[in-house]
Amino acid sequence: MRPIGVVYTCADPVRLLHTALLSGKVDVIAMAFGFEDRHECIMNAIRLAYDRGVIMLAAASNNGALEEKPAFPARLDQVICIYSADGLGSSFVI
Numbered sequence: 001m002r003p004i005g006v007v008y009t010c011a012d013p014v015r016l017l018h019t020a021l022l023s024g025k026v027d028v029i030a031m032a033f034g035f036e037d038r039h040e041c042i043m044n045a046i047r048l049a050y051d052r053g054v055i056m057l058a059a060a061s062n063n064g065a066l067e068e069k070p071a072f073p074a075r076l077d078q079v080i081c082i083y084s085a086d087g088l089g090s091s092f093v094i
Helices: 010-023 038-050
Strands: 028-031 055-059 080-082
Touching: 010 028, 010 038, 038 055
Parallel strands: 028 055, 055 080
Antiparallel strands: none
């Protein structure tokens, strides 16, 4: 049995997104993962969620402030990109 929330492949977040959407009880989805490259399987699930009016949030990076651009899916127009900061508003670097 895998721990909840650990992403191993592209299929894992897609399965979780579809399960949440099929329940019909989801208003917000938070995605605490990111990929360097775009994955069409995740993109399709995000399109479905967006079309259903679900608000989506995603981590900007898996490496703190060291990334040049936000990770996928955080860089999509349909997703609210979340960056981290310390109590003074400075970027958090691991």
